[in-house]
Amino acid sequence: MALREQYKYIPAAIGTLTLVSVVALEYLFILQLNHGVFVYTLDDPYIHLALAENIRLGHYGINLEEASAPSSSILWPFLIAPFAGFEPGPLLLNLLAALASVVVLGAVLNLSLPLAEARQRLLLHSVLAVLFIFATNLIGLVFTGMEHSLQVLLVMLIGYGLLREADSGEVKPWLLLALIAAPLVRYECLSVSLAGLGFLLLRRHWRAVLTVAPAIGLLLVAFSLFLLSLGLDPYPTSVAAKSSVVHSGGALGSVFWNLKTALFDERQGIVMAAATLPLLGYYLLAQDPVRRQLALVTLLAVALHYAVGRFNWYNRYEIYIWAFMLVVSIYLFAPGVQRIIRSQPRGLAATLVLVVALGLYASAGYVYGLYILPLASNNIYEQQYQMHKFATDFHAGPVAVNDLGYVAYKNDHYVLDLWGLGSKQAFERRTGGEDPGWMQAITREHGVDLVMIYEGWFEEVPATWIKLGELALGKRDITAARTRVAFLATRPQAVPSLHKQLQQFARSLPQGVRFHFQTHPQDSSVAARMESSLPSPK
Numbered sequence: 001m002a003l004r005e006q007y008k009y010i011p012a013a014i015g016t017l018t019l020v021s022v023v024a025l026e027y028l029f030i031l032q033l034n035h036g037v038f039v040y041t042l043d044d045p046y047i048h049l050a051l052a053e054n055i056r057l058g059h060y061g062i063n064l065e066e067a068s069a070p071s072s073s074i075l076w077p078f079l080i081a082p083f084a085g086f087e088p089g090p091l092l093l094n095l096l097a098a099l100a101s102v103v104v105l106g107a108v109l110n111l112s113l114p115l116a117e118a119r120q121r122l123l124l125h126s127v128l129a130v131l132f133i134f135a136t137n138l139i140g141l142v143f144t145g146m147e148h149s150l151q152v153l154l155v156m157l158i159g160y161g162l163l164r165e166a167d168s169g170e171v172k173p174w175l176l177l178a179l180i181a182a183p184l185v186r187y188e189c190l191s192v193s194l195a196g197l198g199f200l201l202l203r204r205h206w207r208a209v210l211t212v213a214p215a216i217g218l219l220l221v222a223f224s225l226f227l228l229s230l231g232l233d234p235y236p237t238s239v240a241a242k243s244s245v246v247h248s249g250g251a252l253g254s255v256f257w258n259l260k261t262a263l264f265d266e267r268q269g270i271v272m273a274a275a276t277l278p279l280l281g282y283y284l285l286a287q288d289p290v291r292r293q294l295a296l297v298t299l300l301a302v303a304l305h306y307a308v309g310r311f312n313w314y315n316r317y318e319i320y321i322w323a324f325m326l327v328v329s330i331y332l333f334a335p336g337v338q339r340i341i342r343s344q345p346r347g348l349a350a351t352l353v354l355v356v357a358l359g360l361y362a363s364a365g366y367v368y369g370l371y372i373l374p375l376a377s378n379n380i381y382e383q384q385y386q387m388h389k390f391a392t393d394f395h396a397g398p399v400a401v402n403d404l405g406y407v408a409y410k411n412d413h414y415v416l417d418l419w420g421l422g423s424k425q426a427f428e429r430r431t432g433g434e435d436p437g438w439m440q441a442i443t444r445e446h447g448v449d450l451v452m453i454y455e456g457w458f459e460e461v462p463a464t465w466i467k468l469g470e471l472a473l474g475k476r477d478i479t480a481a482r483t484r485v486a487f488l489a490t491r492p493q494a495v496p497s498l499h500k501q502l503q504q505f506a507r508s509l510p511q512g513v514r515f516h517f518q519t520h521p522q523d524s525s526v527a528a529r530m531e532s533s534l535p536s537p538k
Contacts, residue, residue, distance in 0.1 A: 007118045011125035012106030016099055018130050022139050022370065023095060029374035030143075034381040035510055038088060041376035042314060042479055043384045043405030045090055045145030047238075047421065050408040051077045052084035060230060062408050062415060062422035067230035070404060070421040072238045074223050075184045076147035085410075094142040094149035101149070101323075104156045105132055108327050111163055112334040120341065120348055127352060128330070131359030136323045137315045137366040143373060144316055147185050151320045154182040155192045159327035162199055162297075166290050166331070171200065171208050179212045184219060187239060188309045188317075192324050195301035202293045231424075238421045255307050266311040268318050271362055275325065276302055282332055291332055298328045314376065314479055315369045376478040380406065382513045383473060383480045387452055389508070391415075394501040395450055400443050400490075402453040403481060416446050418453065436460050440490070449494035454482040465490055467518045468498055474512025487515075 030038060040046070047070050050062050055077055061068040071077050083089025109128060115121035133139065141148045161175025179196050182189035193216060200208050224234035233240065262269035276299060283295040302325055310317040341347040369376075384406035391399050391407050400416040401407050408415040408422065418439065420427025429438035440462040443451065451465065470484040477483045487502065489495045499517075506515040 007122045008110050009106065010122055011109060011129045012103055014126045015102040015105065015129035015133055019098055019102060019133055019139060020095075023098075023142055026139065026143060026370065026373050030377045033374050033378040037381060037385070038091075039377050039381040039385055040091075040145035041140075041143045041373055041380065042145070043380055043403060046384070046388075046405040046409040047071060048073070048077050048080060048146065049084055049087070049090070050405075050411075052081040053409070055081040056084055060226075062404065062417065065414060066423070066425075067232060068417075068422045068424060069227055069230075069232050069236040070238050070417070072236055073147045073184075073186055074220075075181070076150070079150075090145040091142060094145065097149040097153045098138045098142050101136075101138060101153045101156050102129065102133065104153070104160050105129055105327075108156075108160050108163065108330060111160075111167060112331040113338065115338060115341065124341075124348065124352065124355075127355060128359075131355065131363065132326065134367055134370075135359055135363035136326065137319050137363075137369065140315055140366060140369050140373060141319060143377065144314065146316070148316045148319060151182070151186050151189060152323050154178050154185060155189060155320045155324040156327055158182060158192055158196050159324050162196055162294060163327070163331045165200070165203060165205075166294050169203075171205050176208055176212050180215045180219070183216055184223075186320070187235075188305065189320060190216075191301045191304035191309070191321065194304070195297040195324075198300065199293060199297045202297075203290070233424065237424060237427050240427070258308065258310075259306055262306050262311050266318075267365055268315075268322070269306070269311045272302065272318065272322060272325070273306075275329070275362075278333070279325070279329060286332075294328060295332060298325060301325075315366050372478050375475060378475055379473060379478050379480040382475065382510065383471065383485060386471060386505075386509060386513060387485065390501070390505045391450075391452075394505045395498070397450070398446055398448045400446075400448045400451040400453070402457050407452070414446055414448075416443065416448055418442075418451075418458070430458075437462070440464070443490050449490055450498060451488040451490060452485050453488070455484070455486045456482075461488075462490075466492060466495055468495070468502060469515055469517040472514045472516060474510070474514070 027038070047062070051060070051071055054061055054064060057064070059067075062070055080090050080093065083093075106125070106129065109125045113121065113124065115124065136152065138149070138152065141152065157174065157178040161172055161178065165171050165175070175196070179193045182193050193212075197209055197213055200212075227236070228234055263273055264270075279295050279299055279302075283292050283299065286292050286295070302321055305318070305321040309321065312318070337351055341351060344350065384403070387401070388406040388409065388411065391413070392411050396413065398414040398416065399407065400418050402417075402419045404415070404417040404419065404422045408417075415422070416426065417423045418426050418430065420430050426442055429435060429442060432438075435441070437460070439458065439460050452471075453461075455461075465488045468487045468489055470486050473480060473483045487498075489498050502515060502517070506517075509515060
């Protein structure tokens with residue numbers, strides 16, 4: 001009996017060992033590619049870190065001169081504020097959240113699949129634990145440096161809490177806390193929290209619903225009032241910029257566009273849609289009313305994500321709803337699996353074959369993402385990290401960018417975000433479409449001589465700006481939005497000093513990364529001399 005009890009914890013231990021081992025390998029590969037420098041796989045976490053730096057100083061914004069709301073998470077910048085100066089801080093927090101998610105998964109499996117034969121349980125649970133880690137991209141999320149690992153942990157806690165209620169009728173206090181916290185980590189978690197509240201309502205837990213629902217509403221409204229008090233919109237600029245539904249004011253057309261994109265253009269959207277069919281069938285055909293209610297609210301949460309959520313962008317946006325859906329599905333379909341294992345001589349073998357086949361198919365895209373993960377980090381190292389280095393070590397003055405992130409982190413100078421995540425003024429001018437000269441005006445207002453942007457992102461680039469050259473990636477593009485970044489001077493008087501800074505910068509670039517100087521008609525000899533005099537990259 002004691003041995004059988006110990007078996008309960010082995011699958012979670014195997015999952016933990018798998019996760020830690022792969023994370024360690026990925027980390028070492030990143031250091032090898034990046035010449036000993038750790039860099040996240042996306043530029044976005046540096047937005048949170050830059051914001052967190054100023055939160056520590058009592059200011060909410062990317063620049064100390066103005067307030068801004070560039071983070072799509074309410075809580076995450078505050079959570080990482082104590083570690084804002086320590087770049088791997090979010091990595092460690094994400095690793096802890098991922099490990100906690102594996103522990104929650106172990107509890108889900110023990111509740112859902114309590115097979116009588118200990119060795120059968122050990123084998124099936126271990127296989128499911130390892131497959132779940134890869135099928136939900138738990139490892140990849142750790143290296144994004146963003147709040148998605150915590151988001152997945154919270155929705156898994158919500159899922160497990162609902163399973164506990166369905167099994168015993170008891171509502172645990174931590175379930176209520178997770179329901180409240182999830183939307184504060186990412187707004188789209190409202191779909192899961194609303195599903196959880198719907199289930200508790202169907203189960204007549206009036207007090208729990210009347211506690212959680214107002215708490216969520218009050219906290220979200222309080223943050224919106226905080227933003228309004230700073231002269232900002234009631235929701236983060238990043239939410240408006242990245243969500244077609246929010247930006248359109250909830251227009252029906254944008255919802256249909258979201259659905260079309262998810263169902264026809266995104267592989268994981270198609271996989272999830274296929275996975276909802278058994279859930280729908282379960283709801284329509286199952287006899288147990290409590291389990292049917294659980295299936296119903298899960299389907300509603302998934303439908304909400306398809307309507308207003310997003311998929312992909314480096315395998316992160318859909319993971320929370322996918323993990324929630326898998327947790328509930330394991331519980332709902334576990335009795336059928338147990339019957340097959342008990343009644344068929346080769347029931348366990350057949351179950352394992354099916355589980356592995358489905359798991360490999362569902363996780364294929366995420367496993368490939370792990371294969372190219374070090375290269376994704378290297379993209380940010382070769383592009384945004386080098387831009388940051390130029391802005392802080394060589395230029396040391398105000399700059400404008402269209403891809404806010406690393407350039408703003410650990411940078412005491414003004415960073416103008418032309419896309420608008422870190423500047424309400426720029427966002428309104430860019431999306432307003434009423435002033436074709438807005439880029440010239442806004443850079444002049446902020447004393448910006450240097451602009452680093454992706455060509456083709458803006459139609460209104462002033463003809464008077466002088467292109468100095470391009471920073472080019474040295475390897476295959478994975479997470480950089482473009483392979484080249486154009487460097488431009490906003491006025492002729494700044495060209496000589498910028499050229500000198502760029503010449504010094506170009507000599508410092510890592511192997512494979514090049515700065516290609518532009519030959520200007522009025523200064524062709526200088527530009528050509530600078531290009532030809534550059535040594536081979538280090």
